[in-house]
Amino acid sequence: MDNDATAVAATALYPPERIGAVARAAEAAGLDALVLTPGPDLRYVTGYDAHVSERLTCLVVPARGEAFLLVPRLELAVARTSPAGALGVEIATWEETDDPFAAVAARLGTPGRVAVADQMWAAMAFRLRDALPGAALSAAGEVLRGLRMRKSAAEIEALREAGAAIDRVHRIVPHLLKAGRTEREVGRDIAEAILAEGHVTVDFTIVGSGPNGASPHHELSDRVIGRGEPVVVDIGGTMPSGYRSDSTRVYCVGAPPAEFTDYYVVLRAAQEAAVRTVAPGVLPEAVDAVARDVIASAGYGEFFVHRTGHGIGLETHEHPYIVAGNTEPLTEGAAFSIEPGIYPGPHGARIEDIVVCGPNGPDRMNLTTRDLVIIDA
Numbered sequence: 001m002d003n004d005a006t007a008v009a010a011t012a013l014y015p016p017e018r019i020g021a022v023a024r025a026a027e028a029a030g031l032d033a034l035v036l037t038p039g040p041d042l043r044y045v046t047g048y049d050a051h052v053s054e055r056l057t058c059l060v061v062p063a064r065g066e067a068f069l070l071v072p073r074l075e076l077a078v079a080r081t082s083p084a085g086a087l088g089v090e091i092a093t094w095e096e097t098d099d100p101f102a103a104v105a106a107r108l109g110t111p112g113r114v115a116v117a118d119q120m121w122a123a124m125a126f127r128l129r130d131a132l133p134g135a136a137l138s139a140a141g142e143v144l145r146g147l148r149m150r151k152s153a154a155e156i157e158a159l160r161e162a163g164a165a166i167d168r169v170h171r172i173v174p175h176l177l178k179a180g181r182t183e184r185e186v187g188r189d190i191a192e193a194i195l196a197e198g199h200v201t202v203d204f205t206i207v208g209s210g211p212n213g214a215s216p217h218h219e220l221s222d223r224v225i226g227r228g229e230p231v232v233v234d235i236g237g238t239m240p241s242g243y244r245s246d247s248t249r250v251y252c253v254g255a256p257p258a259e260f261t262d263y264y265v266v267l268r269a270a271q272e273a274a275v276r277t278v279a280p281g282v283l284p285e286a287v288d289a290v291a292r293d294v295i296a297s298a299g300y301g302e303f304f305v306h307r308t309g310h311g312i313g314l315e316t317h318e319h320p321y322i323v324a325g326n327t328e329p330l331t332e333g334a335a336f337s338i339e340p341g342i343y344p345g346p347h348g349a350r351i352e353d354i355v356v357c358g359p360n361g362p363d364r365m366n367l368t369t370r371d372l373v374i375i376d377a
Ligand code: ZN
Pocket: 217
């Protein structure tokens, strides 16, 4: 939980008119109401970074009618001082011995279709279903994704701030990486730097040295980093705004093996080509294909084993996914990673930037060099 964002930033990031837009989206989707429990959907709609617990907290947004936030009474003060308190939305409370699901049902009447936050606990969804026996429940993500994918100017600035913060960490990495240190030691220092540079949480620290670099989601191990080994560093965190960073660069202590350099230049070209493709109307699968074609025509296609990217915002992975089969055209304000990789072993590489789809093309949130960073041994 944090309420660190300044009042001005919170109002711009979480504008009061958003609840109305969400209600209209619910109505357009043929729903009677949305029930949003703590998580990215609730935060997106209200700015309230409520903690997840067994006590029900939820924003109820009827397609027609007034929305209300239901919170346990002991958390009323927290809810009021969160950005949600400035929205003018009713904050209702329940007592420890009340049934909050019955309270929601009593307010909703007999809805036919209700969507719940994608990240509502299953146990809560079942209790809501029991309290609303006539309602078909579905996932609210499908209703909210269209809104969440089009980042506002304030959201783009929050992502830029996150990008600048993780760029500062990448600039420190050459001072932390040394032959003879373990991945875990380096990772611990990186985590400290992620916080020192302005994030409120460290979401992940991947330090993949040598063969571990060939495993895209390797995190940290006690492996000692050796001279001449490429090291994949993929790091990210959450800013006070709620918006997230995610950037990958590759480092090498001393000179890399020649066969590594051979494919690193291909990867570098693939990432660049894919970023340049970004514009409103372009299909995500076309962006993926651009990166994949560069890598495949150089003979490394079988070593690019994941999609090219994922959306980012209040979650590290959200829509739109930059992947074959995604034919929903990119819209202005879409924010996502472009992160092709080549993992032939006994080393691997990935280059990752967050890119926003601007009116005329890509707007990069990460600006550190994409060249292999060679650290003096
Ligand atoms: Zn990943």
